[in-house]
Amino acid sequence: MGEEITAIKADRIDTVTSGLIENGVIVIRGGKISAIGTDVKIPSTANIIDARDKTIFPGLVNPCSVVGLSGSPGGEPASNPHYRVADELYPFQDAYRRILQAGFTTLALTPGGNGIAGQGAIVRPIGQTPEGMLITESGLLMIRFEANEKAKKVITDAFESAKKDSASTDPKVKPLVRALQGEIPTLVRCGWPGAALHLLPLLKPYEKMKWVLVAGPENYRIAEKLAKSKIPVIIPAQIDFEQFTRNRINVPKILAEAGVKIACVPIMDNAEGHEDFLRQMAELVKYGLDKETAKKSMTIHPAQMLALDYRLGSLEVGKDANLLILSADPFEVGTKIHQVMLEGKIVYQGP
Amino acid sequence: MKSTILTVSVVLVVLAVGSLSAQDNPAARKLAIKAGKIVTMTPGAEFATGKNVINDGVILVSGGKIEAIGPASSITIPQGYSLIDASDRWATPGIVEAHTHVGTEGGFNDMVTPINPELRIDDCVNPEDVGIKAAVTGGVTTIHTMPGSGTNLAGFTVIIKLDTSCPEKMILREIGAMKIAQAYNPEREGGDLGRTRMGMSWSLRQMLKQAKAYAKAWQEYEQGQRKEKPEYKPELENMRKAFSGEIPTIVHTYEGWGVMQTMRMFNDENQLKVIATHTEGGGYMVGKEAAKRDGVSINVGPFLWEPFFWNAEQDNRFHCVAAEFYKAGVKNLSINTDSVGFGEQEELAFNAAMSARLGLDDQVALKAITINPARAIAIADRVGSLEVGKDADIVIKKGSLLDPTTPVDLVLINGKIVYQRKGSALVVKQAAERSREKG
C-alpha cells in the first residue's frame, strides 16, 4: 500500500450535496475521498490534519473563464471547432496561483472568437506542464452567439453537416459530433436577453446536446423562459442595477427562484475577480439568494454543467479530494482560506 | 376739369403722404386691437382670479407704447386710430428669450483666456441674421443674445428687439448681462489657467473680488464718500454695472452642486443678481435653496427634462426641470431655447408647451416666456406684459401661445407690425378708412 492516506478531522464538513457533518472525518486515499462521516475509522498510517475549529468546503469550480489565455480575437462569426485551448496553456501564470489560493480547484478555460469558437479545456489551476494542468483536454465546445443571420447560419450549418457525418475523424467535425451526441457539454455565451430569444429556438432541435447558457445579468428578464427551457445558466455573481435606475436586482436570486439551475462566476474574469468571489457570493446571499443554492452554484452545479460531477463539486465518497479548509462558513465576513487541497495534496497553506 | 383733377390728385397725394408720414412717425402711430382674449401676464396677477385675462378686450397703442388696455366695454376707440379686429383671437405680450446666441455674427466664443471682462457682443449684432426673421414668426420679440460658454467669463451680452426695419434702434440695452460659464463647456480649452473647476472658481473669484472693489471705489467716489478718484480701468467698467445692480449676471451651470456653487459665489458672496441657466443634471435638487434667494432666478433649457443617464434621482422617470424647480418654490422661473442659427428660436413657445406637458402649470409656462425672463434680464419696465406704459410688443394668435396647432398671425414690436402671416385674414383698417366708414 504505497498510496498516501490523509485524514481530516473537522468541526464542520459542508458536503454541499448531503448537508453538514459536524465533528466529522474525511479519509482520503490516492487523491480521492474514501470515507466521510462522524464515525469513520481513521487508518493508522494516515496523515492527520487537525481542522477542529475549521469548516471544510468543496473546492470551487469555475465553469467558464478565459484567465491566462491570449484573448478574444473578435470578428465575424466563424466555425472553428478544431481550435483547442489546451494547445495554448501556460501553467506558470501568477493569475492561476492566485485563483488557486482563492479557493478554485477547477477551471474551465474557454476559447475566444465569435461563432463556434472551439474546444475548451477543464484544468486544475496548477501544474508543472500544460498537460499536468489538464483534467480533460477537450472538455467542452464553446460558442459565442450574437443575434444576426450569419451567426445563426454558422451554428445550424455546422451542426447539420456534422449530423450527416457522424463517423468523421476530421478534427473540424469530430468535436461537433461529440457535442451533438452529448458526449461533451456545449457552452453558448449570449449576453442579452433579446439575443437569447433568438438563440433558444435554434437550440431546440438538438435535444441530445448538453447546452449551457453563459448569460449576462440582463437575462433576468427572461427568467421564466430560461427555466422552461431547462437549460442551465452560468451567471456573474452580480447584483445589477435596473436600467436607468438605482434599483438593485439580485439577478442570480431571480433566476434561481424562477427554477433555473445556476452556476455563479466572478463578476470580473481575472485574478482579482476570483479573489473577491466569496465576498460577491456572500453579498448575493445577504440580499436574498438562498444559501444552499449559493453554495451549489459554486460547486456541484458548475461540475454538473461540465459533466464532471462524477468526480468534482461536492464532498462525497469516490470524488476527488478537492477541498478548502476555511476558518468559518464561506459566506461569513472575514472567513479565511487556511488551506487548499487538490486531489489529496495541500497545494496552498494560508495564514 | 383739369384743375379739378389736379386738385383732387394733389389732395389725394397729400393725404397719402400725410398718412404715410403719420405711419412712419412712431409718435403718431396710433393703433387699436380688438382681441377675443387678452392675456396680460401682469406680474402678481394670477390667471385663476381672472386678473390676468381680459375677455373681449381692447388694446390702444400710441407712440410705440400701450396707451390703454381693458374690456371693450370700457374703452372707446378714438378717431385717428387704425383698427385690427382680432376678435376671434388672443393677444399676448411678445415672447422674451433670455438665453440665445441668435442675431450675432463672427462667432461667440473667444477662447484665448478664460476671463474676458472687456468683451461685449453688442459689437457683433447682425440684423440680417435669418434666425431673427424666423424668430418673429414664432412670436418672439425680444432676445437676450450672448457669447458662448467656452470660457468662464465670456464677456457681456446684448438685449435686442427683433424689429429689423430700423437696425439702429434694435438694441434695447447694449450691455445686457455679465455672462459666466461654470461647468463642462469651459473645461474644453478655455485658456491655460484654471482648466479644473478649482482653478476656474479661483479665477472667477479673483475677478469678482477685483471688480467688486473697483465698483465700490467708484460708487464711493461718485457719492462723495471718497475724495481720491479711483484709477479708471476700462476693462472693469461693465462689471461695475453688475455690481451696481443695473444688470444681472447669467451663469451657465449644471447639476445640484453646480447650481449651489453658482448661487453661493455670485449671490451670497457678491450680492449679484444671478440667473442660473441650463441647470440640468440635478440642479433642481437645490431648488429650495434657489427659492430662498430673491436675487436668484432660474432659466431652464434647452434640455427640458432630466436625461435618463444624468438624472440625479435615477428613477426611470421623466422629470420636468422647470416643474421641479417650481415645486421647490422657485417663482423666478423662465425657459429658453439656447438657439444657434436657424430653426430653433421661433419654437420658444413650444418649449414652454413641452414643459407644461411634462408637469409645469400652464400659466407658469406662459409667464416663463414673457414676464419672468423680462424680469430676470431687468427689462420688465419695458416688455414682458401688456400694461399701460410698456412697449407695444404684441402677438396675435388663434388660441394660446402653447397650442402647436395654430400659427402666430401678427406680431407688433413697439407698436409696429413686423410680421403678418400670409393667409391670417387679419385686416388692418387704416384710420382714414375707419373715419370714412363712420362718416
Place this chain on the structure above:
Amino acid sequence: MHKHRTNFQFSICNFLAVLLLCCSASAAADEKMTAIKGGDLYTITSGIIKNGTILIKDGKISGIGQNIDVPKNAEVIDAKGKVVMPGLVAATTWLQGLRSSREISKIADSLDPFDFEVSLALASGVTTAFVTATSSPYRRVQSSGENPIGGTNAVIKMTYGDLDNMLVKEPVAENVSISNQQWLRKTNFLLSLRKAKDYLQKLAEYQKAKDKDKKLEEPKKPAELDPYIRLLGRQLPARVQAATADDILAALEIVDEFGIRIILEGGIEAWIVAQEIARRDVPLVITPRDKQEPRKDISGPSGSTMENAAILKKAGVRFAIVPQGPYFGIGGMAGRDLMVLPMEAAFAVSGGLDEQTALEAITLTAAEILGVADRVGSLQVGKDADIIILDGHPFHYRSFVELTLINGKMLYDKKQSTYFSHITHDN
C-alpha cells in the same frame, strides 16, 4: 365525454360526439374577449364614434360601433372620456438599439424586444415602425460608397419582451441613396436600372422566340442586378431621399423613365413641385418643422414652409409625417422626437393642414406607405388590435397615452409605468 355506443348507433353518436366536441372545442378556443367601452373612437376611416365600443378577439378587432353587445365574460376596459385611436405608425425611424448585433443582413434575426426604445415607444403610443439595418440614412449613405442601393429594412411592432410577434414584414422597400450632389451614385443607379431593363427586354424576347429557335441561348443575368429587377417589377418601392425641388424632380424623372415605385423621404421643398409629385402618385415622408433657408441662387421659390403639408394635400399628394428626431430620446430634449409624434402633425395643422389628414399621416397613410395597411393604421374590424387610449386629443400638447395594446394585449399602462405616472395634470 361520450362513450362508444353499439355499432348501429355509432355513426349517429359519432356525429353528435364530433358536433359536441366541436362546440366545446370552439368554446375552449373562444379566447376571452376584450371590450374597450365609452371612449371617443377615432377610427380614421369612418370618422369619430362618440361613446363607442371596440371588441377584440384573438388579437384582432372583431367589432366596433356605438351600440354593440359585449359578451358577459369579456374583459372590459373603461375608456369613458378618453380618446381611442389606432396605434401610431412611424414611417421612418433611426432606432439604434433594436438590433442585437453589429452586422445586420436580416433584421428579423437581430431584433431585440427588450430594448428600452421599445418601452418608450409604447409609452408614446407608437406601435408600428419602419427600421433599417443601419441607424440612420446618413450612415447608410456613408457606408455604401458608390453603391446606391442596399441594406435591408423592415416594419416592426413594439411588442416588448415578445420576439415572435415583433416582425411584421421584411423588407418593405429598397434603400436607395442618390441625389444630384452624389452624382457617381446616381450615375450607377441609372446605369444599373438601364442594364436591368435591357436584360429584362432581352429575356422577354428570348421567352417569346425560344420555342421556335431551340438554338437560342438564354441571356445571362448580369451580376448584382437583383434589386433593380425587383424595382422594375414594381415589387417594392425605392425609398429615396430628396429634399430640394431639383432632387425631387430628378427622382420623378426616374419614375417616368423606368416606371418604378418610389417613396420620397424629406421633401422639404415638395410644396414647390406638388403637382408634379401628384401626377406620379408618389408618396412622401415629411417633417413639417424641417427648416431650410430660401436659396439665394434660385430665382423661383425655395426653402421650407410650414404650409408644405397643406399644399401637398391640396395637390392630392399622400404623405406620412415623422419628427426631426425619428427615435425615442432619453437625452432631455423635448418635443422633437418620436416621444411626441402627434406634435409634429400638429405643426402641420398650424400650417393649414386639416386635422383628418394630419391624423392619417401618423396612422393609416403611414401604414399604406409601409405596405402594412391591411393590418394596422385604423380602427376597423379585421385589423390588428393595436390600440392606444389617450387622456385628450392627440394634438393637444398635454395629452398622454394611458394604455397601449398590441395584438389585443396590453403592453403599457401609464399608471403602472415609472415614465409618466407622476404627471397627472391635476393643476
